[in-house]
Amino acid sequence: MRPEDRKYTKSHEWVKLDGATMLIGITDFAVNELCSGNEGDLVYCDLPEEGRQLEAGETFGEIESVKAVSDLNTPVAGTVADVNAAIEDHLEILSRDPWKEGWLIRIKPVIKTLDGLMDASEYEELLAQEQH
């Protein structure tokens, strides 16, 4: 079971409330789709500058595996308050710990709500459907 302390998107990002801000990352499923368990297959990640304002659904960065470039999208609108700079040089963190150490950006949200996003059990159901 994935962590129940956060919400999930159909495009395999997670969002977690953390005080007045929200942490955003990508799920283990997203990481595995990109690199099939070979952490060395993740090669680049571009993350935004602090202070950038994002709309809900907007692309805030990109991640490249050996074979594909994928967008990173924010499910919530807000201002980028912090960026996990360690990720850009140590992409293996995403394979090792996508839930804690592998957060990507911290957002100060326009509205502090995660309504409309999936909880862990709903996300598990989505994955079960995608795998059939």
Add this chain to the structure above:
Amino acid sequence: MTERWRLVRHFGGGPGFHMAADETLLVSGGREPVLRLYTWEPAALSLGYFQRYADVAATAEAEAVVRRITGGGAIHHAHELTFAIAAPDEHPLYRGEVRASYERVHAVIVAALFEVGVEARLRAEAALASDRQETGMCFHESTDLDIAWDGRKGVGSAQRRTAGRVLHHGSIKVGGDALEPGVATVQEGRPGTSPEDLAGVLEECFARLLEVELVPGELTEAERKRAESRAAHFTSREFLHRR
């Protein structure tokens, strides 16, 4: 009922237009998959999305340079056939892991090469004679999923996944090129083969192996206008030197 795909042939298009057309089909190509086959006029070097311009020495020798929206190394698009497939990410060709989708696409390419007399296969674990250090060129690096023959890489491809859609485009080397020495070419196995010849065989293999009907046509009016309006972006100084 046989699935229908759109088939678009663009032989001799400009470098900026080609990249803009691929981007357009990625973001707004519709639910029906599109197979686009093309060649380049003039020949051009394409940089991978994340490459540093200064890291690719061949940029100084190329007649034209563009940057792709896909990753990987640089490719000199000269004597080659380029293919692009755009479809939703839930399409059976693309569903699941990136790796599995490569295997499905590359199975068709390998079959087409076999049809023209080239015994190509996935590289698997063998190192290739075409691998070279630090040129920044796609064909001088290889993974186990790359297509090779005669111990050298002959096809380079990459994917972009955005907003529930996937673009897979790739380059099949038909003839040799001074900017990419040492790579495998179709003409070594079957002299006289042209990119257009190969395109016909590839179309037949896509239709037969994926059990789809390819319906020849052009970009829609909206797609063409979008691609034309975006073409200059891919050769702009700002985009070329983004890294």
